Amino acid sequence: xxxxxxxxxxxxxxxxxxxxxxxxxxxxxxxxxxxxxxxxxxxxxxxxxxxxxxxxxxxxxxxxxxxxxxxxxxxxxxxxxxxxxxxxxxxxxxxxxxxxxxxxxxxxxxxxxxxxxxxxxxxxxxxxxxxxxxxxxxxxxxxxxxxxxxxxxxxxxxxxxxxxxxxxxxxxxxxxxxxxxxxxxxxxxxxxxxxxxxxxxxxxxxxxxxxxxxxxxxxxxxxxxxxxxxxxxxxxxxxxxxxxxxxxxxxxxxxxxxxxxxxxxxxxxxxxxxxxxxxxxxxxxxxxxxxxxxxxxxxxxxxxxxxxxxxxxxxxxxxxxxxxxxxxxxxxxxxxxxxxxxxxxxxxxxxxxxxxxxxxxxxxxxxxxxxxxxxxxxxxxxxxxxxxxxxxxxxxxxxxxxxx
Amino acid sequence: xxxxxxxxxxxxxxxxxxxxxxxxxxxxxxxxxxxxxxxxxxxxxxxxxxxxxxxxxxxxxxxxxxxxxxxxxxxxxxxxxxxxxxxxxxxxxxxxxxxxxxxxxxxxxxxxxxxxxxxxxxxxxxxxxxxxxxxxxxxxxxxxxxxxxxxxxxxxxxxxxxxxxxxxxxxxxxxxxxxxxxxxxxxxxxxxxxxxxxxxxxxxxxxxxxxxxxxxxxxxxxxxxxxxxxxxxxxxxxxxxxxxxxxxxxxxxxxxxxxxxxxxxxxxxxxxxxxxxxxxxxxxxxxxxxxxxxxxxxxxxxxxxxxxxxxxxxxxxxxxxxxxxxxxxxxxxxxxxxxxxxxxxxxxxxxxxxxxxxxxxxxxxxxxxxxxxxxxxxxxxxxxxxxxxxxxxxxxxxxxxxxx
Numbered sequence: 001x002x003x004x005x006x007x008x009x010x011x012x013x014x015x016x017x018x019x020x021x022x023x024x025x026x027x028x029x030x031x032x033x034x035x036x037x038x039x040x041x042x043x044x045x046x047x048x049x050x051x052x053x054x055x056x057x058x059x060x061x062x063x064x065x066x067x068x069x070x071x072x073x074x075x076x077x078x079x080x081x082x083x084x085x086x087x088x089x090x091x092x093x094x095x096x097x098x099x100x101x102x103x104x105x106x107x108x109x110x111x112x113x114x115x116x117x118x119x120x121x122x123x124x125x126x127x128x129x130x131x132x133x134x135x136x137x138x139x140x141x142x143x144x145x146x147x148x149x150x151x152x153x154x155x156x157x158x159x160x161x162x163x164x165x166x167x168x169x170x171x172x173x174x175x176x177x178x179x180x181x182x183x184x185x186x187x188x189x190x191x192x193x194x195x196x197x198x199x200x201x202x203x204x205x206x207x208x209x210x211x212x213x214x215x216x217x218x219x220x221x222x223x224x225x226x227x228x229x230x231x232x233x234x235x236x237x238x239x240x241x242x243x244x245x246x247x248x249x250x251x252x253x254x255x256x257x258x259x260x261x262x263x264x265x266x267x268x269x270x271x272x273x274x275x276x277x278x279x280x281x282x283x284x285x286x287x288x289x290x291x292x293x294x295x296x297x298x299x300x301x302x303x304x305x306x307x308x309x310x311x312x313x314x315x316x317x318x319x320x321x322x323x324x325x326x327x328x329x330x331x332x333x334x335x336x337x338x339x340x341x342x343x344x345x346x347x348x349x350x351x352x353x354x355x356x357x358x359x360x361x362x363x364x365x366x367x368x369x370x371x372x373x374x375x376x377x378x379x380x381x382x383x384x385x386x387x388x389x390x391x392x393x394x395x396x397x398x399x400x401x402x403x404x
Numbered sequence: 405x406x407x408x409x410x411x412x413x414x415x416x417x418x419x420x421x422x423x424x425x426x427x428x429x430x431x432x433x434x435x436x437x438x439x440x441x442x443x444x445x446x447x448x449x450x451x452x453x454x455x456x457x458x459x460x461x462x463x464x465x466x467x468x469x470x471x472x473x474x475x476x477x478x479x480x481x482x483x484x485x486x487x488x489x490x491x492x493x494x495x496x497x498x499x500x501x502x503x504x505x506x507x508x509x510x511x512x513x514x515x516x517x518x519x520x521x522x523x524x525x526x527x528x529x530x531x532x533x534x535x536x537x538x539x540x541x542x543x544x545x546x547x548x549x550x551x552x553x554x555x556x557x558x559x560x561x562x563x564x565x566x567x568x569x570x571x572x573x574x575x576x577x578x579x580x581x582x583x584x585x586x587x588x589x590x591x592x593x594x595x596x597x598x599x600x601x602x603x604x605x606x607x608x609x610x611x612x613x614x615x616x617x618x619x620x621x622x623x624x625x626x627x628x629x630x631x632x633x634x635x636x637x638x639x640x641x642x643x644x645x646x647x648x649x650x651x652x653x654x655x656x657x658x659x660x661x662x663x664x665x666x667x668x669x670x671x672x673x674x675x676x677x678x679x680x681x682x683x684x685x686x687x688x689x690x691x692x693x694x695x696x697x698x699x700x701x702x703x704x705x706x707x708x709x710x711x712x713x714x715x716x717x718x719x720x721x722x723x724x725x726x727x728x729x730x731x732x733x734x735x736x737x738x739x740x741x742x743x744x745x746x747x748x749x750x751x752x753x754x755x756x757x758x759x760x761x762x763x764x765x766x767x768x769x770x771x772x773x774x775x776x777x778x779x780x781x782x783x784x785x786x787x788x789x790x791x792x793x794x795x796x797x798x799x800x801x802x803x804x805x806x807x808x
Contacts, residue, residue, distance in 0.1 A: 009610055013427075013443060014582075015428060015430065016582065016610070017612045018423075020419070023417075036447070038459075072591075072598075073598065194477065204415070204447070205476050205478060206415035270669075270680075273677075274677075277697065278782065280750060287698045289693070290694055293681065294692065296736065297692035301705070346685070
């Protein structure tokens, strides 16, 4: 069975908002045996939605649509699906009750313009939305299934997993395995796997600022055997699997060991603290972050002597080390991290080009500082600096190279 | 003339990496008169790329492909396009020279496996890549144009704007105007515009955690007249236009006024500092950020008395105000911001549910604190808290309500 995913919205077509729904829908559909032909993104226009629907149903048995179920004039999904199948829209009492109950839970009165949201294609089955007002629906016709979900990611994810997925045909489990590495370039990863016997597994290799991810897709046994071989090849370069982030990995390690962490950031500007605190429960191990963007702040808050900054430069191994040590001390933590560098696009010079980043770590009985040269625009350099800092922390906690 | 955009990659199909290229390509194509039918995302598989190409060329005259030009076995774009048009791949000396020069600039030797990257469809024109090794190409055949660009966003953007766009047919300027508001709900925005005479302009209304954006598309005069009407309706709710971020807006205001800023964050965990420092040149006005995640850090680094925390709670108006004031004082800045709240998913209680966030501001001669209740998962609550803090700062700097 084949499927396509159709996302609607001017804001996603124009790249103003990242399309967050297609990914988890694709993974969910693949896991129950669907071949996902494509994700298609169109603006809120009847013509474009109909072309996307046609492509989907010409190439697949199932189309999952997200977005376009809201209350405004450019929410067109229900009209488009009804028009495609030549059916009318009808008011559905159950949706009305659902939306009224939702507003009641919020303690607000129902705004008049939501009435459009009670309309659904004739003969469709309603998909409840536990987290918002836009109910979805399923239409089954001529051997095809079209399902429509809210465009709000957390609403769509709940609707998809709880209500839609159990209603779709199951044609055998397909295993999707993702091994996330960091610290190797794409060509280095490829060189280590290109002569492997893949046992019929589809292997994808994709580089991003987080590192290089290996994607395996196929039958359970072949995927798990291939994954085991790859784990043996990449060892500690693999920091996580199946969407686990490096911040979640270090969170678990810190928590298990009962260790606490504080960080001092210059060029990464708070991103390291932000990533660490994206993990729920991070207050158990994360004590504080100091974004010492000015030299004055480095001296006043972090106690980095101005004489050291003058002598070695704010971007130097010595300052990174001192930032790490003093973050640890000021935050009364077991581990401290310091990051100082040049995120660009300005501020580089021949001896310290844009992308030069020193990362320091300090713990009881040890210190480590390394110099990195990252490429990319400002935000990518910030991201790569934090990814490398998190990887150093992970290696320290695991006791592996370069901390073995 | 119509266009479609095709992005390849397992990592984008599966949502592991956000697809960053389709948006700027869509905006660029629309600006020179193209009707963009769809963005299509497929995994790295010959069959899927060919289906995507077929859809593109059935519905449009131009297809722009990104990704699949790298050195590994699953980089298939060149093979797919050659197969689609029934031509061979040929080695192209100019690409070889380009890639050799690129490695020379980096001071590295050419790795042997890049040889695949010298191959291009017969008769294609090469698109240089100034920022990486993957050259692109253009094939013109039977009145259709297929162009392939690198999948790395900053490489693709340079290739698209510098080399591809000038080669595409220009069929009249279409104006695309985006007005970004924050502080209003989608239904509130819609209620204010639904009876407007739009002069043939296509109006889109899209909500995201940043706020609600109005999209206008049409002829220059109609778009600019409609935009002017909307500016009159939404006034200071509009913080920026055409992709300008609120952090860029406050950066310019702070810089113009010669004012400096420091921030203290609890639940937003460093995201406010991160967003402020995404703006190049932010060291001119941003002095420091303190992520006081523990109560101990609030007391030791920020001088918030533990007795106040005990009496009012760490999530309270009083603590937010004190965080703002002391961030300002410790950072020796003109303005201080303090954020404290409950990002969830745990930690909520009936009197202070998840999403409760206090934002404090302190400046010479003034203080302001407000309580917010944001909805969404943890990362969305963090984001909304920082968006609201940045909007309060903007309003303060502009001297408008609630600071008028």
